[in-house]
Amino acid sequence: MVSERVVLRFPRKLIEQPIIYMLSKKYDLVFNILFARVMPNQEGVLVAELSGEDDNYQQGIDYLKENEVDVQLLSRDVVRDEKRCTMCGACTAVCPTGALSIPDRKTMIVTFEVDKCVACGQCVEACPSNAMKVSLSGLEELGLENI
Numbered sequence: 001m002v003s004e005r006v007v008l009r010f011p012r013k014l015i016e017q018p019i020i021y022m023l024s025k026k027y028d029l030v031f032n033i034l035f036a037r038v039m040p041n042q043e044g045v046l047v048a049e050l051s052g053e054d055d056n057y058q059q060g061i062d063y064l065k066e067n068e069v070d071v072q073l074l075s076r077d078v079v080r081d082e083k084r085c086t087m088c089g090a091c092t093a094v095c096p097t098g099a100l101s102i103p104d105r106k107t108m109i110v111t112f113e114v115d116k117c118v119a120c121g122q123c124v125e126a127c128p129s130n131a132m133k134v135s136l137s138g139l140e141e142l143g144l145e146n147i
């Protein structure tokens with residue numbers, strides 16, 4: 001099962017085509033539309049969460065590209081606000097990769113190794129201080145940083 005956030009840009013000639021309908025019908029993909037914008041006589045932009053079985057997902061992405069839809073995956077970056085972090089350690093209990101850990105029990109300092117992070121977002125839920133945040137790069141240019 002795959003679930004990804006994507007930005008889709010539809011050239012003007014495709015705006016009235018049933019592309020999304022076909023994705024759902026042909027590839028059994030589920031679309032959760034987060035944002036849509038169609039400007040008269042210009043391209044259409046859709047930001048959506050796209051979910052489905054692995055093979056269907058890949059075939060659906062290929063179908064979009066074959067139809068000249070520009071597909072951009074939104075990468076997720078996780079950051080820690082050092083000023084908010086109280087070193088309580090709650091996040092280390094949920095982090096599946098060990099990106100958040102307490103390597104030294106004497107100091108009890110919680111370290112965050114970004115290169116081990118898979119952006120699952122579990123620490124964001126677990127942090128009582130709202131120190132952990134997920135940001136989606138690629139949305140800034142659309143002015144949609146907060147969706």
Ligand code: SF4
Pocket residue numbers: 078094095096097098099100116117118119120121122123124132
């Ligand atoms: S997003 Fe997931 S992998 Fe990354 S630090 Fe948080 S819990 Fe660990």
Ligand code: SF4
Pocket residue numbers: 080084085086087088089090091092110126127128129130131132
């Ligand atoms: S749960 Fe939040 S406050 Fe606690 S150590 Fe982790 S990032 Fe810091």
